[in-house]
Amino acid sequence: MISLYDTLAGEVRPLATREPGKVALYACGPTVYDHPHLGHARSALTYDVLRRYLEWRGLDVRHVANITDIDDNIINRARDEGRTEGEVAVEWEAVYVDAMAKLGVLDPHERPRATEWVREMVDFVGRIMDVGAAYSTPTGVYLRVRDVAGYGDLVHRDLDDLRASAGARVEVDEAKEDPLDFALWKAAKPDEPSWPSPWGPGRPGWHIECVAMSLGILGDDFDIHGGGNDLVFPHHTNERAEALAVGRTFARHWVHNAMLNIEGTKMSKSLGNYRTVVEMLDEHPLNGRAFRLLVLQTHYRKTMEVNPELMASARSAVQRLDALSRRAAAAGIDIISRSGGTSGASRAVGAWTDDEWTVLPTSSHGPSLDHAAVEAFREAMDDDLGTPQAVAAIFDTLRRANAALDAGSEDAATLVATVRDLSERGLGIPNAGPPHLAGRLGAGGSTCAPGVTVLPDGGDDGGDDDGGLTASGEGGMAEDTPGPSDAEIEELVTRRQATREAKDWAAADALRDELSAMGVVVEDTPAGPVWHRQ
RNA sequence: GCGCCGGUGCCCGAGCGGACCAAGGGAACGGCCUGCAAAGCCGUAAAGCCGCGGGUUCAAAUCCCGCCCGGCGCUCCA
Numbered sequence: 001m002i003s004l005y006d007t008l009a010g011e012v013r014p015l016a017t018r019e020p021g022k023v024a025l026y027a028c029g030p031t032v033y034d035h036p037h038l039g040h041a042r043s044a045l046t047y048d049v050l051r052r053y054l055e056w057r058g059l060d061v062r063h064v065a066n067i068t069d070i071d072d073n074i075i076n077r078a079r080d081e082g083r084t085e086g087e088v089a090v091e092w093e094a095v096y097v098d099a100m101a102k103l104g105v106l107d108p109h110e111r112p113r114a115t116e117w118v119r120e121m122v123d124f125v126g127r128i129m130d131v132g133a134a135y136s137t138p139t140g141v142y143l144r145v146r147d148v149a150g151y152g153d154l155v156h157r158d159l160d161d162l163r164a165s166a167g168a169r170v171e172v173d174e175a176k177e178d179p180l181d182f183a184l185w186k187a188a189k190p191d192e193p194s195w196p197s198p199w200g201p202g203r204p205g206w207h208i209e210c211v212a213m214s215l216g217i218l219g220d221d222f223d224i225h226g227g228g229n230d231l232v233f234p235h236h237t238n239e240r241a242e243a244l245a246v247g248r249t250f251a252r253h254w255v256h257n258a259m260l261n262i263e264g265t266k267m268s269k270s271l272g273n274y275r276t277v278v279e280m281l282d283e284h285p286l287n288g289r290a291f292r293l294l295v296l297q298t299h300y301r302k303t304m305e306v307n308p309e310l311m312a313s314a315r316s317a318v319q320r321l322d323a324l325s326r327r328a329a330a331a332g333i334d335i336i337s338r339s340g341g342t343s344g345a346s347r348a349v350g351a352w353t354d355d356e357w358t359v360l361p362t363s364s365h366g367p368s369l370d371h372a373a374v375e376a377f378r379e380a381m382d383d384d385l386g387t388p389q390a391v392a393a394i395f396d397t398l399r400r401a402n403a404a405l406d407a408g409s410e411d412a413a414t415l416v417a418t419v420r421d422l423s424e425r426g427l428g429i430p431n432a433g434p435p436h437l438a439g440r441l442g443a444g445g446s447t448c449a450p451g452v453t454v455l456p457d458g459g460d461d462g463g464d465d466d467g468g469l470t471a472s473g474e475g476g477m478a479e480d481t482p483g484p485s486d487a488e489i490e491e492l493v494t495r496r497q498a499t500r501e502a503k504d505w506a507a508a509d510a511l512r513d514e515l516s517a518m519g520v521v522v523e524d525t526p527a528g529p530v531w532h533r534q
Numbered sequence: 535g536c537g538c539c540g541g542u543g544c545c546c547g548a549g550c551g552g553a554c555c556a557a558g559g560g561a562a563c564g565g566c567c568u569g570c571a572a573a574g575c576c577g578u579a580a581a582g583c584c585g586c587g588g589g590u591u592c593a594a595a596u597c598c599c600g601c602c603c604g605g606c607g608c609u610c611c612a
Contacts, residue, residue: 030612043612073610157537157608165536165608206610228612229538235611258539259606266606297547297559303540303605310546313560320559323573380548388548392558402574406567505569512571523572530573 002057002382004224005301007232007254008154012384015253017223023054023061024218026251028210028227028235029111031068032092033077035276036099037267038291038306039260043228045292046257046300048105049427050226053381056426064217065108066210067093069115070203075192085193089115099277103288104428112213114204118195120212121204124242125184125197133245134184136199137175141185145178148241154254155233162233182238184208207238214239215248225251229258229301257300263307275306283311289429290314296387296427317395321423324398325432326532327405328416330525370411370418373397377422387427394422483533484518493522493531500524 002015017023027047030040047065054061069089078085093113101107114121125141128134133147145151145159152158163180183205188194194201204212214222227236236254243250259266262273281287291306294314298304373393380389401415423429496511515522519534 028612031610037612039612041612046612071610155537155608161536162608230607230611232538233608257612259612261605265604293559294546299548301539302547305546307546310560313546316561317559320573327573386548388559389557392548395558399575403576406575500569503569509570521572524568525573 002054003384004253004255005384007229007236007256010156013253015223017059018221018252021058021060023059023224024222025051025054025061025063025224025226026210026214026218026222027063027065027108027225028231029065029067030096031071031073032089032096033071033073034092035278036096038262038275038277038280039228039267040096041099041103041277041280041291042260042295042304043257044100044105045103045295047226047255049296049387050224050255050385051106052428053385053426057378062110062218063106063108064110064112064214066213067096067111067113068206068209069093069113070193071206079191086115089113095278099281102281103277104292104430106428110217112217114209114213117209117213117216118204120216121208122185122195122197124208124212124246125199125204127246128184128242129198131246135177138187139175140183140187140202140205141199142176142181143184143238143241143245145180145182145241148244150244151180151241152237154237154240157233182207182234184242207235208242210235211239211242211250215243215250221249222251224253224255226255226257229256232256258303261303261305280311284315286315286318287311289318292427292429293317293391296391296429299388300385318429320395320398321419321429321431322532324401324416324419326523326530327402327525328412330527330530331405331412332527333405333413333416368414368417369421370397370400370414373400373415373418373422377426381426390422390427394419394427397422484520489515489518489520489531492520493529496522497529 003012004015005012015023025047027043029044030036044065047063051061051063067089070085074085074088078088081088097107097111125134128143129136129141134141134143136142152162155162159180163178185197185199185208186202186205187199188201188203192203194203214225225236225239232254236256240250261267262275265273267273267275280291284290290311291314294306294310295304297314373396376393376396377390380386380393397415398419401412401419403409404412404415420431424431492511492515496508496515499505499507499511512522515531520531521534522529522531524530
């Protein structure tokens, strides 16, 4: 049974979906007017992992993540740059989508844009007017908050409490009946983009966007509504109020991820600790996977810390995953297959530079998995997405796999396959770089046999109930590999191997230094040297 | 001010009443392996320990009360 913390209930509850076997998930996306930052990435990663896990469990997930492409920030930027709002939004949406792809975030099934749903938003506002829960003023249409019973339930605060804060902070709009009332529709100001409406030209308020799109696409009573915990109030509170005002049932579960701090404080431009996803990714080819691992090592409801040291330690951990793949390959256990260039259409994410690889499906003909490890993983994930413990289970299995490899045990194949399945398909962390990173020379001269899985005894995974090991392949993340070509490297590795066989250690070491200077690491295994780029 | 969430080993971070498990990751040190490395495995005593002070309990890092410190929200925000 899968449980999740529900913000509205204030406790961990079993995930009770509207339809058995299906999950309708709506996660609030970004407003596109600037570079996505690490916080956007943490949020996107949270729902990506939630989705992957639900799918790993065999559930049919419909994931919707919106793009807010019209708002004050976009308008301001467009004005500053002398462009249209549309141009600004299109540009930054592309940057966002590309950055998420590089983080291995699967494309949501639908990515609605606010501007494409204005008609539905106008209709929605109209219905709220019809039931008398809203009123129109010269500046726009406002929801009368006191008409909505349980308005503050999501934030667990009552009206007076909220009002005390609001009055003190925000300049009170004279036209509003209550400082808490918020705009459903904003009357157009000169030079601003606008759409026609029964209340005059204007544009939708922020909250109405998500209500119209989530209910419009997923329908009433959809399963999970997620977003950053900074959206609990006012955004989600107001979305909910709009839906309740017209008597519609909204999200069954509210999931909110915590914020991300850099050097102890929330990042912000003014503090100079604002970090974009692109910068982070550019700093090191392993950072995409490292950041995902770092995010997963902290529970999603707890503020997490990011700094260069932590990124470095996460990179080291990622390298252990890769090392296992190399060791397994050297031992003849190879569950990586090269897909001959076909870039799986359903694949959401960018391929590994020029090569693309995938993991063989483990459904019916796949290798058997280690039952205890799978159970530990599932137990951790079922309990409110316990990714830190899930990661622990994976690394524990990784250690066992290495030990089995050392011992030449038959269990090795199963354990290696388990590590791969859980980390890649369950959490979205690919285990090895492009196949050529595992390029292998030596006595046998064999390279990874395409599509071949050499594993003993491919029985199913212990016949346990709903392991749901049925989803398909894995998305990759871009990790550029500039520098010397494979041929150049293999040339040096081959020469070094010759000197080693001649026991000319000095020459061998010199060649290794040379390779090392090129960023290439050579490991001598019983089956011959194996190399990979740093 | 109001609300919420945290303070666990050198660092990050699980655990949230009882298992000689304070998980897992990183760093460090020792051993094995190796031509040397890398990768990998094994190990890292005793004492003490889970912000501080009380309390509840046969039993608390885990529950209650108080205090100190930190973060976030209440305003566009993932």
